[in-house]
Each structure stands twice: as structure tokens, then as C-alpha cells.
């Protein structure tokens with residue numbers, strides 16, 4: 001398990017394009033001055049009754065980065081996001097957002113897609129978006145231009161005059177996404193932005209998030225989609241039972257786990273692996289198997305070729321999905337018991 005801030009010193013793969021991270025608190029973008037953190041949490045805790053939802057959480061989100069929160073249900077992701085938004089206040093610790101340690105001052109500069117979706121159903125799509133834009137100070141022609149561009153982009157232009165109640169769930173979610181970004185906030189916080197979207201809309205929202213990020217917006221989102229987090233994020237933070245258990249670039253997280261995973265395609269399937277020493281975990285994906293292996297990979301390859309035709313043998317770092325399961329899955333649970 002990787003704890004603490006170790007990984008943040010490494011540049012993400014896109015670092016070459018964007019500049020370099022020189023230490024834990026700043027990103028240098030080209031020749032521009034070092035940028036501060038968009039969000040810092042210092043030993044933040046939140047209790048609900050006797051239940052500790054967030055437990056001494058410390059993290060920093062560099063300005064301009066795409067930061068993903070992962071973790072099992074009930075681990076404290078939404079509670080943390082709400083504290084960043086100051087919708088709820090921590091019992092202990094300090095939350096700094098866009099340079100401000102308290103007050104709602106940051107809120108005009110922060111957009112939010114809440115986990116509980118809810119738009120006024122009787123209002124038209126255009127009116128509701130104008131309302132959200134105005135809430136954050138964007139009005140008149142500038143607001144109309146922004147709204148039109150988003151509706152066009154999300155293929156909702158034909159629905160602009162319709163009431164929200166006429167929209168499908170996915171369409172309403174796209175409208176709510178637009179509501180959170182329409183006023184061009186500096187920081188966007190999205191609580192599970194992909195849940196309930198079909199693959200086409202998922203791609204549309206994903207691209208929109210990447211474009212926001214490319215334009216300099218800091219984006220924090222939570223997701224249960226490990227693949228998405230793995231592909232998109234500059235930094236990933238995993239919360240488990242209110243505590244941070246992973247934090248850093250994907251490269252650093254994976255490096256901490258080592259290249260202990262072997263992806264296999266074998267004529268004869270999983271039976272060919274039976275009884276081989278060093279296999280600590282086997283995930284049977286059907287046509288492929290993924291094993292966590294402690295031993296000499298060349299010996300494993302030799303043992304397998306002696307048994308069957310090896311169609312694929314790939315030594316790799318574990319996927320984020322795998323790391324998640326290792327930390328939070330039932331086996332880890334039994335190990336802790």
C-alpha cells in the first residue's frame with residue numbers, strides 16, 4: 001500500500017507538454033510563473049454522529065491538473081468534495097480552495113456537479129442554464145453564446161426550449177454538467193460525472209473534461225470507473241474508510257506496486273496454471289488470465305511453454321482496477337480481519 005505524498009514529485013506522462021512539477025506544491029507551466037495549488041486539505045476530518053466519514057485527510061490538487069478520487073462506496077469521496085465546496089465544514093483540519101481558507105468567496109470560481117442530480121423540472125433547458133450562468137455572474141450575450149456552444153456540442157440544441165422533465169436521464173445529466181461549467185469556473189468539481197451515461201455520451205463528457213483541463217481549468221472528479229481514472233487523470237487519490245491509501249501520479253502508484261502482474265493467453269486456459277509456484281492471485285478473464293506473480297518470470301514462461309502453447313505473455317504493472325481490489329477487495333478484507 002502506498003501512503004503519503006511520495007508520487008507527486010513525478011511528472012505525469014503529459015508533463016512534457018505542460019511543463020514540469022518541481023515540488024509538491026507547484027506546477028511550472030512552460031515559462032510562466034509557478035502555479036499554486038487549487039486545493040489543499042490538511043488533516044481534515046469529518047464525523048457524522050460516531051461515524052468517522054473522513055479521517056485526517058491531507059492532499060493537494062495542483063492548479064490546472066485533472067485529479068481523480070476513487071474508493072469504494074461510503075469511503076468518504078462525496079463528503080470530501082462537499083468540504084472542498086464548503087457545503088459542509090470539517091470538524092478538524094484546514095481546507096484551502098483557490099487561495100482562500102474560509103468563507104464562500106471561492107464559490108463563484110468553482111463549478112459543481114453534485115452526486116444527487118436535480119434540476120428544476122418545469123424550467124426549459126435554456127432558462128435553467130441561463131439561471132446557473134447568472135448565479136456565477138455570467139449574463140447577457142456572453143451567457144447566451146456560452147450556452148449555445150455547449151448545447152451544440154452536447155447535441156442538445158434541439159432541446160433548448162423543452163422543459164427538463166421531457167429529457168431522458170442521460171440528457172438531463174448532460175444539461176447538469178453544462179450547468180456546472182457554463183460560467184467558466186477556475187475549478188470544477190464533478191461527483192461521478194460518468195454514472196448513467198451511454199458510451200457515446202460518456203465519450204462526449206470525457207472529451208469535454210479533457211478540453212477544460214487543456215484550457216487550464218482544474219478538474220476534480222470522483223468515479224467508480226477505474227479505466228477512466230487510469231486513462232484521464234494526472235493524479236489519482238484513493239480513499240478507503242475515510243483515509244487516503246493512494247495518492248500520486250498513476251506512474252508513481254504503479255511503480256510502487258512493481259511489475260508483478262502477468263497477462264497471459266494460453267491454449268488450454270487457466271488449467272495450465274494449476275499448481276505452478278509463485279502465483280499469488282489469479283484473475284480469469286475468460287480468454288485471458290491475469291496473475292499476480294512472485295518469482296522469476298522467465299521460469300514461469302519456461303514452465304508454461306513446457307505445458308502448452310503460450311499465445312501471449314506480458315509482464316506488466318497491475319492496473320488501477322487491480323490495485324483497487326488489492327486494497328479494498330474481500331481478500332484484503334479477510335487479511336485485515
Ligand SMILES: Nc1ncnc2c1ncn2[C@@H]1O[C@H](COP(=O)(O)OP(=O)(O)OP(=O)(O)O)[C@@H](O)[C@H]1O
Nearest residue numbers: 048051053071072073074075076077078079080115
Ligand atoms: N449527511 C450525512 N449524515 C450521516 N452520515 C453521512 C452523511 N453523509 C455521508 N455520511 C456517511 O459518511 C460515509 C461516507 O459517505 P460518502 O457519501 O462521502 O461516501 P462516497 O465515497 O461518496 O460513497 P459512494 O461511492 O457510495 O458515493 C458513509 O458511511 C455515509 O453513510
Ligand SMILES: [Mg+2]
Nearest residue numbers: 077078079115
Ligand atoms: Mg459519493
